[in-house]
Structure formats: structure tokens, C-alpha cells
Amino acid sequence: MELGDNVVLTARRPGLLKEWADLHGAEARERILLLELDTTDSQQVRDTVRAAEAHFGGIDVLVNNAGRGWYGSVEGSPEADVRRSFELNFFSVVDLVRAVLPGMRKRRSGWIVNMSSVAGIASVPGFGFYSAAKFAVEGMTDALRAEVEPFGIQVLAVEPGAFRTQAYAGFADEPVTETVEAYRAFVETVRVAMVSQDGRQPGDPHRGVRAVIDAMAQDFPPRRIVLGSNGYDAVHDHLRDALDELRAQETASRSADFPEAA
Numbered sequence: 073m074e075l076g077d078n079v080v081l082t083a084r085r086p087g088l089l090k091e092w093a094d095l096h097g098a099e100a101r102e103r104i105l106l107l108e109l110d111t112t113d114s115q116q117v118r119d120t121v122r123a124a125e126a127h128f129g130g131i132d133v134l135v136n137n138a139g140r141g142w143y144g145s146v147e148g149s150p151e152a153d154v155r156r157s158f159e160l161n162f163f164s165v166v167d168l169v170r171a172v173l174p175g176m177r178k179r180r181s182g183w184i185v186n187m188s189s190v191a192g193i194a195s196v197p198g199f200g201f202y203s204a205a206k207f208a209v210e211g212m213t214d215a216l217r218a219e220v221e222p223f224g225i226q227v228l229a230v231e232p233g234a235f236r237t238q239a240y241a242g243f244a245d246e247p248v249t250e251t252v253e254a255y256r257a258f259v260e261t262v263r264v265a266m267v268s269q270d271g272r273q274p275g276d277p278h279r280g281v282r283a284v285i286d287a288m289a290q291d292f293p294p295r296r297i298v299l300g301s302n303g304y305d306a307v308h309d310h311l312r313d314a315l316d317e318l319r320a321q322e323t324a325s326r327s328a329d330f331p332e333a334a
Contacts, residue, residue: 080124080131082109111138111164121171133183134172136165143262146200148252154201161205162212169216173225180224183288186213188296190233190303194310198262210296217295229296230284233303235275275300 081089086106093104105127109120124131142149142157165186176182191199192206210229217227250259280299287297298304318325 076103077132078103078105078128080105080107080128082107082111082120084108084110111168112159114167117164117167118171121168121175125175130175130179131172131182133185134168135185135187136168137187138164139187139189141199141202141266143198143202143266144200144248144250144259145198145252145255148250148255148259149201150249150251153249157201158205158208161202162208165209166212169212173220176225177220177223182225184216184220184225184227185284185288186227186229188213188229188231190231190298190300190306192229193231193298193307198259214295226288226293227295228284228288228293231296231298231303231307232280233275233298233300233306234269234273235277235280235300236271236273237277274302 083089086108089106093106105124107120107123110116139161142153169184186209188209189206191203192210195203213227213229220227248256248259248263250256283299284297287294298307
């Protein structure tokens with residue numbers, strides 16, 4: 073809004089966004105469209121994209137920001153939670169990307185910003201399936217970037233660390249649903265750690281958004297951007313250790329080829 077752009081905001085309960093829209097005054101409200109959207113409903117995704125395109129004449133930037141964390145062990149997370157996690161954190165991203173691409177390809181321009189997570193690069197114990205869904209977003213985003221580049225469409229993956237949003241507060245109201253007793257104590261510590269961080273996360277959402285906008289404005293935009301100092305340090309250390317391990321196993325890796333004479 074500060075840059076003068078038109079904005080379409082979606083939520084399952086769009087009334088929650090009205091207060092935000094009202095803060096921008098009557099003139100600005102003409103540039104804001106609030107729509108109801110459950111991102112796990114494929115038909116509603118397509119209908120909402122069409123409504124946004126009809127209202128403003130097209131979609132220039134898609135920000136895939138819907139998502140939530142599920143915690144639990146890999147062995148003991150309820151199957152329903154695992155499937156819901158992938159429906160929201162991965163498949164809804166795919167549906168929205170597919171819905172906006174025809175219009176972007178026709179105009180031969182556009183931006184797709186997929187909100188991933190530091191957990192999509194360095195998996196977090198206790199959040200194995202959330203991490204897995206974010207890993208899937210990372211893999212899909214990398215392939216998508218190459219596929220749509222010929223159409224003038226750019227793609228950015230964003231990997232936030234711990235940011236001061238309302239997401240952490242939600243863990244306080246969620247009971248532990250771990251199905252394997254051997255992991256219950258561990259999962260309880262994961263929950264307590266998340267709740268205790270609420271309001272103390274180092275990441276500033278406003279500064280994070282500015283960093284993403286600045287990255288998109290670069291002459292040569294990055295393929296991904298990690299947000300937050302704690303996120304940067306975690307990704308840096310993970311990639312350094314992965315590269316060290318790769319180099320240490322180089323002989324074993326290369327030994328798996330057929331001999332050159334074969």
C-alpha cells in the first residue's frame with residue numbers, strides 16, 4: 073500500500089482484515105480488495121483468483137503466505153495432522169501458483185513469492201512434517217523458477233526464521249496429540265519452547281517485508297532470501313556442515329560410477 077499498489081488480501085474470515093483496511097482511509101480502500109479464501113479449497117482458489125483479476129485487471133505479484141506449524145514426532149504425529157499440514161503448507165501453494173500463471177504468462181510478466189521457512193532448508197526436530205512440506209515448497213519453487221523464466225515471470229523463495237507474529241501464540245491453545253508415548257516428553261518440550269518464544273522472537277515482520285521488497289527490486293534479484301539473524305545463522309551453519317560432509321564423502325560418491333573403460 074505504501075508504494076501505491078493495489079492489494080488483494082484473502083483470509084478464511086476476511087472481516088478480520090477490515091480493521092487493517094480501514095486504517096488506510098477511504099481513498100486507499102479503493103485499492104484494497106478483501107476476499108474470503110480457504111486456500112485448501114481448490115475451486116475457491118480458482119474463483120478468488122478470477123475475482124481478483126477481474127477487479128484489478130490482472131495479478132502482478134502473488135505472495136503465498138498461508139501456512140501454519142504442526143508439531144509432533146515423525147513416528148507419532150496423527151495421520152490426519154500430517155495430511156492437513158501438506159494440504160495447507162504445500163498443495164495450497166501449488167493451487168495458487170497454477171491459478172495465477174495463465175494470466176502472468178499471457179502478460180509475460182509477474183512475480184511469485186513463495187513463503188517457505190528456515191525449516192525448509194534445515195529440518196527442525198519436532199516439526200518433521202512441517203519441515204517436509206517446506207522442503208517440498210523449496211523443490212517446487214526451484215523447478216518453477218526455471219520453467220517460467222522464458223515468460224518473463226520471476227520467482228522468489230523466502231525463508232523466515234523466528235518472527236514476532238501471532239503464530240507462536242497459537243501453540244498455547246493446542247493440546248499435544250502425540251500418539252507414541254515414548255516421544256511425549258520431547259514433544260512437550262517443543263511446545264513449551266514455542267510458547268515461551270511468543271513476543272520475544274527477534275524478527276520484525278515490517279523489516280522482513282521491506283527486505284523482500286528490496287530483494288525483488290534488485291537488478292539481479294536473488295532466488296531466495298533468508299530473513300532474520302537467527303535464520304541466517306542456522307542456514308549458514310547447516311549448509312557449511314552439508315558441504316563439509318559432501319566433500320568428505322567425495323571418494324565414495326565418485327566410486328559409484330561405472331569404470332571409465334566399461
